[in-house]
Amino acid sequence: MDATDSRRQFLRQAGLGAAMAALAGPGAAAASLAQPLTAAMQNNDKKKLGWAIVGLGKFATEEIMPNFKDCQHSRLVALVSGSPDKAKKLAQEYGLQEKNIYSYQNFDSIKDNPEVDVVYIILPNSMHAEYTIRAAQAGKHVLCEKPMATSVEDCQKMIDASKKAGKQLMIAYRCQYEPFNLNAIERIRKGELGKIRFITSDHGRLVKPTEDKADTWRVQKKLAGGGSLMDIGIYSLNAARYFTGEEPVEVTAQISSDPNDPRFKEVEDNVAFTLRFPSGVLASCTSSYSYETVKRGRIFGDKGWLDLDPLSDYDKHNMKIGKQDGKEEPQLKEGNQFAAEMDHLSECIMQNKTPRTPGEEGLRDVRYIMAIYESARKGKAIKV
Amino acid sequence: MDATDSRRQFLRQAGLGAAMAALAGPGAAAASLAQPLTAAMQNNDKKKLGWAIVGLGKFATEEIMPNFKDCQHSRLVALVSGSPDKAKKLAQEYGLQEKNIYSYQNFDSIKDNPEVDVVYIILPNSMHAEYTIRAAQAGKHVLCEKPMATSVEDCQKMIDASKKAGKQLMIAYRCQYEPFNLNAIERIRKGELGKIRFITSDHGRLVKPTEDKADTWRVQKKLAGGGSLMDIGIYSLNAARYFTGEEPVEVTAQISSDPNDPRFKEVEDNVAFTLRFPSGVLASCTSSYSYETVKRGRIFGDKGWLDLDPLSDYDKHNMKIGKQDGKEEPQLKEGNQFAAEMDHLSECIMQNKTPRTPGEEGLRDVRYIMAIYESARKGKAIKV
Numbered sequence: 001m002d003a004t005d006s007r008r009q010f011l012r013q014a015g016l017g018a019a020m021a022a023l024a025g026p027g028a029a030a031a032s033l034a035q036p037l038t039a040a041m042q043n044n045d046k047k048k049l050g051w052a053i054v055g056l057g058k059f060a061t062e063e064i065m066p067n068f069k070d071c072q073h074s075r076l077v078a079l080v081s082g083s084p085d086k087a088k089k090l091a092q093e094y095g096l097q098e099k100n101i102y103s104y105q106n107f108d109s110i111k112d113n114p115e116v117d118v119v120y121i122i123l124p125n126s127m128h129a130e131y132t133i134r135a136a137q138a139g140k141h142v143l144c145e146k147p148m149a150t151s152v153e154d155c156q157k158m159i160d161a162s163k164k165a166g167k168q169l170m171i172a173y174r175c176q177y178e179p180f181n182l183n184a185i186e187r188i189r190k191g192e193l194g195k196i197r198f199i200t201s202d203h204g205r206l207v208k209p210t211e212d213k214a215d216t217w218r219v220q221k222k223l224a225g226g227g228s229l230m231d232i233g234i235y236s237l238n239a240a241r242y243f244t245g246e247e248p249v250e251v252t253a254q255i256s257s258d259p260n261d262p263r264f265k266e267v268e269d270n271v272a273f274t275l276r277f278p279s280g281v282l283a284s285c286t287s288s289y290s291y292e293t294v295k296r297g298r299i300f301g302d303k304g305w306l307d308l309d310p311l312s313d314y315d316k317h318n319m320k321i322g323k324q325d326g327k328e329e330p331q332l333k334e335g336n337q338f339a340a341e342m343d344h345l346s347e348c349i350m351q352n353k354t355p356r357t358p359g360e361e362g363l364r365d366v367r368y369i370m371a372i373y374e375s376a377r378k379g380k381a382i383k384v
Numbered sequence: 385m386d387a388t389d390s391r392r393q394f395l396r397q398a399g400l401g402a403a404m405a406a407l408a409g410p411g412a413a414a415a416s417l418a419q420p421l422t423a424a425m426q427n428n429d430k431k432k433l434g435w436a437i438v439g440l441g442k443f444a445t446e447e448i449m450p451n452f453k454d455c456q457h458s459r460l461v462a463l464v465s466g467s468p469d470k471a472k473k474l475a476q477e478y479g480l481q482e483k484n485i486y487s488y489q490n491f492d493s494i495k496d497n498p499e500v501d502v503v504y505i506i507l508p509n510s511m512h513a514e515y516t517i518r519a520a521q522a523g524k525h526v527l528c529e530k531p532m533a534t535s536v537e538d539c540q541k542m543i544d545a546s547k548k549a550g551k552q553l554m555i556a557y558r559c560q561y562e563p564f565n566l567n568a569i570e571r572i573r574k575g576e577l578g579k580i581r582f583i584t585s586d587h588g589r590l591v592k593p594t595e596d597k598a599d600t601w602r603v604q605k606k607l608a609g610g611g612s613l614m615d616i617g618i619y620s621l622n623a624a625r626y627f628t629g630e631e632p633v634e635v636t637a638q639i640s641s642d643p644n645d646p647r648f649k650e651v652e653d654n655v656a657f658t659l660r661f662p663s664g665v666l667a668s669c670t671s672s673y674s675y676e677t678v679k680r681g682r683i684f685g686d687k688g689w690l691d692l693d694p695l696s697d698y699d700k701h702n703m704k705i706g707k708q709d710g711k712e713e714p715q716l717k718e719g720n721q722f723a724a725e726m727d728h729l730s731e732c733i734m735q736n737k738t739p740r741t742p743g744e745e746g747l748r749d750v751r752y753i754m755a756i757y758e759s760a761r762k763g764k765a766i767k768v
Contacts, residue, residue, distance in 0.1 A: 197654055197675040200586060200668075206686060252636045254765070256664045270581055272668040274656040280640045284584075284656040286668050291581040291684035292708060300675035302590060324676060379765035381638070 049117040049346040052078035052102070052110060052140070054131050056086055058214040059145075060122040063314060063338060065094065070339035073346035077115045080107055107131070111138035118345060120172075121145060124223040125230060129154035132169065136161040141168040143345050147234050148362025150225025152370060155363035162359060170345045170355040171362035173238055177344055178337035180317035181242070183330070184299065184306055187321075188243060194303025196281050199243050201236035201297035201311065204228065204288030207263055218289075219263050227257070227267030229372060232295075233287025234365055235312040237372075239297050240275055240283035241364075248275035248283070248368060250383050255376040263289065273372045433501040433730040436462035436486070436494060436524075438515050440470055442598040443529075444506040447698060447722060449478065454723035457730035461499045464491055491515070495522035502729060504556075505529060508607040509614060513538035516553065520545040525552040527729050531618050532746025534609025536754060539747035546743060554729045554739040555746035557622055561728055562721035564701035565626070567714070568683065568690055571705075572627055578687025580665050583627050585620035585681035585695065588612065588672030591647055602673075603647050611641070611651030613756060616679075617671025618749055619696040621756075623681050624659055624667035625748075632659035632667070632752060634767050639760040647673065657756045 051074050053060050068076045078100035081087040087101045102110055110116055119135035121128055121144040129149045135142045142162060148171050149155045162169035175181045188196060207228075209215045217223040218231055229237075241247065253273035257264035269290050275283040296309035304323035310316065314337075321328050348355040371382040435458050437444050452460045462484035465471040471485045486494055494500055503519035505512055505528040513533045519526045526546060532555050533539045546553035559565045572580060591612075593599045601607040602615060613621075625631065637657035641648035653674050659667040680693035688707035694700065698721075705712050732739040755766040 194676075195674070197672050198586070198588070198656075198670050200584065200670060202582070202584060202682075202684070204582070204684065250638070252638055252658075252763075254634070254636055254658050254660055254666055256660060256666050258664055270664070270666055272582070272658040272666045274636075274638050274658070274668075276638055276640060280642055280654070282638055282640050282654050282656045282670070284658075284668055284670050286582050286584060286666070286684075288581050288684065290579070290686050292578075292686060292688045292706065294684060294689060294706075298586075300586070300588065300670075300672065300678060302674050302676060304676045305678060322676065322678075379634075379636075381763035 048073055048075040049349060050075060050077035050115040051118045051120055051342065052080055052100075052116045054080040054107070054119055054121050054135075055123040055127075056081045056083065056090060057122060061090065064120065064122065064342075065090070067336055067338035068094075068342070070336040071343050071346070072339075073350065074118070074339075074342040078102065078110070078113065080104065080110070080119075108134055108138055110135070110140065117141060117349065118143060118342075120342070124217040125225045126150045126223050129158055132158040133161040136165040136167050136169070139165055139167065141170075141345065141349050143170050143172055143342065144359075144362070145172045146238075146362060146365070147225070147230045147369065148359065148366055150230070150366075152363060152367050155359065155366050159359040159363065168345065168349050168355060169359040170348070171357050171359060172341060173357040173361065174337045174341050175235065175239065175312050176242055176357050177340040178312075178317065179335040180308055180319050180332055181239070181311065183332055184308055184319065185242060185245075187306060188299060188301075189245070192303070192321075193299055193301025193306055196244060196279070196299060196301045198300035199240045199281060199283035199297065200285065200300070201239050201283070202286045202294050203232040203235045203296075203312065204286065204291040205232060205293040206291070207289040209263060219265075219267055221266035224267055226369070226373070227264065227269060227271075228287040228289040229268060229271045229273075229369055231287075231289075233271050233273070233285065233372075234369065235295065236283075236285035236287060236297065237273075237275070237365055237368055239311060240277075240285060243297070243299050244277050244279065244281050244283070246277040246279055246281070247364065248277055248384055250276040250381050251368060251371045251375050252381045253372040253376040255373075258290075261290070271372065271376070273375070275368070432457055432459040433733060434459060434461035434499040435502045435504055435726065436464055436484075436500045438464040438491070438503055438505045438519075439507040439511075440465045440467065440474060441506060445474065448504065448506065448726075449474070451720055451722035452726070454720040455727050455730070456723075457734065458502070458723075458726040462486065462494065462497065464488065464494070464503075492518055492522055494519070494524065501525060501733065502527060502726075504726070508601040509609045510534045510607050513542055516542040517545040520549040520551050520553070523549060523551065525554075525729065525733050527554050527556055527726065528743075528746070529556045530622075530746060530749070531609065531614045531753065532743065532750055534614070534750075536747060536751050539743065539750050543743040543747065552729065552733050552739060553743040554732070555741050555743060556725060557741040557745065558721045558725050559619065559623065559696050560626055560741050561724040562696075562701065563719040564692055564703050564716055565623070565695065567716055568692055568703065569626060569629075571690060572683060572685075573629070576687070576705075577683060577685025577690055580628060580663070580683060580685045582684035583624045583665065583667035583681065584669065584684070585623050585667070586670045586678050587616040587619045587680075587696065588670065588675040589616060589677040590675070591673040593647060603649075603651055605650035608651055610753065610757070611648065611653060611655075612671040612673040613652060613655045613657075613753055615671075615673075617655050617657070617669065617756075618753065619679065620667075620669035620671060620681065621657075621659070621749055621752055623695060624661075624669060627681070627683050628661050628663065628665050628667070630661040630663060630665070631748065632661055632768055634660040634765050635752060635755045635759050636765045637756040637760040639757075642674075645674070655756065655760070657759070659752070
C-alpha cells in the first residue's frame with residue numbers, strides 16, 4: 001500500500017467520498033468511487049472492523065460465523081455465550097483469543113476491548129433489547145436479529161440507547177442484502193411489472209421443540225414474544241414493505257392455532273394478514289409454524305408477476321417472471337447475504353452513514369406486528 | 385341393441401339403478417353399475433339430453449358450444465340470443481334447426497319444445513335469476529354459470545323455482561369437474577399432505593371494457609352485481625371450500641380500487657379475503673381485475689404443499705407437490721371439464737340424482753361473497 005492508497009483508504013473510512021474523489025484527480029472520480037471500498041484492505045485484517053457474536057445457537061454457528069470468510073470489512077473477534085465449553089471450542093476453531101470470550105455476566109466489560117467494534121445479537125427475541133442496550137452502553141455498534149424486540153417500547157429504548165452512545169444500530173433484515181430480492185426491487189422500481197396491485201407472501205416451517213433444541217425457545221412466549229408471525233411472518237411483512245417501498249396504513253388479520261397442539265399453548269401458529277398501502281396495493285400474507293417449509297413471495301403488476309420461491313432462504317433462490325407473452329426465469333448469481341449484510345454495517349460505521357435497515361426499520365415492523373395481533377384479537381381492521 | 389339392453393337403458397335413464405342391477409341378474413350388479421352409463425347410447429344422439437344455450441357471448445361460443453362434441457350424454461339443440469343473425473349463423477355451423485332459435489322475448493315458448501331438456505344460462509350475472517326461473521317455469525332443467533346470482537334472495541328464488549317445477553338446478557363450477565382439481569382433492573382426503581393448515585388462492589385478470597366487448601358488462605354493477613370477487617375471486621373461494629371440504633365460519637376482507645380508474649367506478653377491483661374453517665384452516669385469497677392473468681392455488685399441509693398453477697384455466701393445468709424430501713410434478717391427463725360438467729348434469733337428470741354442485745352450492749358462495757363485501761365495508765370480521 002503506497003501513501004496515496006493509505007490516504008485514500010483513510011478518507012473512505014471517514015466517509016469522505018468527495019474528498020477522496022478530489023484526491024484521485026479530475027476524471028478519476030467515477031472509477032474511484034465504483035472501486036470496491038477496501039480493495040486496499042483485503043490483505044489487512046486489522047483494517048476490518050471487529051465483530052462479537054452474542055448467542056451461539058444454530059443460526060449463529062451454522063449461518064453467521066462461517067460467513068465472515070466472505071466479508072471484506074468485518075471479521076469475527078469475540079464470542080459471548082452462556083456455554084463456556086462451546087465458546088472455547090468455537091474460539092479455537094475460528095482462531096479467536098481466549099480473552100475475547102465473554103459470558104452474559106461479564107458482557108459489559110466488552111467496553112474495554114478495543115478489538116470489538118460491533119456486537120451482533122443473535123439471542124431469543126425477548127433478550128434483544130437488553131443486550132442491544134448493554135452493547136450500546138459499552139460503546140459498541142449493534143447488529144440485532146429480527147424481530148428487533150417483542151414490544152414497540154423496547155425497540156424505542158434500543159434506538160435511544162444507541163443514539164445516546166453515538167453508535168449505529170442496524171436490524172438484520174438479510175433479505176434486503178440478498179441479490180434476488182434486490183433485483184426484484186429494481187425491476188419493480190423500473191416498472192417492469194407495470195403498476196403493482198398485489199403482493200402475496202407465505203412463510204412457514206414446522207417447529208419441533210421436542211426434537212430440535214433450536215426451536216425450544218420459539219414456542220415460549222416469554223422468550224419469543226410471539227409465534228410464527230414474529231419469527232418468520234416478519235419476512236412476508238418486511239418484503240411487502242420493501243417491494244412496494246411504502247408503509248402500510250391499515251391491517252386486518254386472522255389467527256388460528258390448534259388448542260390441542262402443545263406447541264401452541266403460548267404462541268400463535270397460523271396467521272393470515274393483509275396490509276393496505278397508500279398506493280392501493282394490498283399485501284396478502286401468511287405465516288405458520290405447522291406447514292411444511294415455504295418461503296415465497298409474488299408481486300402482481302398489471303404487466304406481469306414476479307415470483308421469488310424461495311424468497312428468503314439461505315441460498316438457492318429462484319426468480320420467475322410471468323407476462324402476457326410468456327414466462328422467464330432470470331439466472332441471477334447467488335450472493336452471500338450474510339457477508340453483505342455484515343459488511344454493509346461495517347461500511348456504514350466507517351463512512352458514518354445510516355444503514356439501510358436501521359433500528360427505525362425494525363421498530364416499524366414490530367409496530368405492524370402488534371397491529372396484526374390486535375386486529376386478530378379484536379376482529380377488526382386496525383389503522384397504523 | 386337387444387331387448388335387454390334397451391330395457392336396461394330405459395331403467396338407467398329413469399335412475400333405477402337397483403332395478404337395473406336386479407334385471408341383470410345376481411353377480412352382474414357391480415359390473416353393470418361400473419359400466420359407462422350410456423355405452424349403448426353412444427351412437428344414438430337422440431338418447432342424449434338436448435341442451436339450449438342462453439346467451440351467445442365469448443364464453444358460450446368459444447368454450448361451451450365447441451365442447452358438446454366430447455359429451456356422451458348431452459347435445460346442443462337450441463340457442464337463445466338477442467342477436468338473431470349471430471344465432472342463425474351459429475345454428476347453421478352446429479347443424480341446429482332454425483325453429484330451435486329463441487329470442488329473449490319468446491324464450492318462454494321453449495316449454496313446448498320437447499327436444500330441449502336442459503337450459504344452460506350464460507348471461508351477465510344479474511340476469512341469471514330471471515332466466516333460471518323462466519327456464520324452470522318452462523319445465524326445463526338448468527345449468528347456470530357462476531356466480532349463481534347477485535343476491536342471496538335471488539339464489540333462493542332460483543332454488544325454489546326449480547324445486548317447484550320438479551327440475552334440476554346445477555351451478556357451473558367447472559373446476560369441480562376438472563381432473564387436476566379432483567386429483568388434488570383426492571390427495572388431500574387421503575392425507576398425502578398431512579394435516580391441512582392453509583389454503584391460498586389468487587385469481588386475477590385484466591378487464592379491458594373498452595377493448596374487449598366480453599368485458600363491457602363486467603364493470604357495470606347493474607349487470608355484474610360486483611367486480612373481480614364475483615367474477616373470478618369466486619374460484620378462490622370455491623376452491624378453498626372444496627379443498628377443505630368444509631364451510632367457512634368467519635371472513636375478513638379488504639378491498640382496494642383505484643378511484644381514478646374508470647373501470648372501477650361501479651365495481652371493485654382488488655379484494656383480499658381470508659376464510660376461517662371449523663378445523664382451523666385459514667384460506668387467504670386474492671382477486672383482481674387489474675393484475676396480469678393469474679389463476680392459482682396452493683394447499684399447505686404439515687407433510688407438504690400442493691400447487692395448482694393454473695388451477696382454473698380452460699386447459700394446460702399443472703400440479704406441483706413439495707415435501708421435505710423434494711418436489712414432484714405429477715403428470716395427469718388433461719380432461720374436458722366442460723363436457724364432464726354438462727354430462728354430469730345430464731346423468732344426474734337421467735338418474736334423478738342431485739348434482740355435485742346444486743343451487744345450494746351456488747347460494748353458499750353468494751352468501752360468503754356478501755359477507756366478504758360486508759367485512760371490507762365495515763372493517764370487521766363477519767361470522768357466516
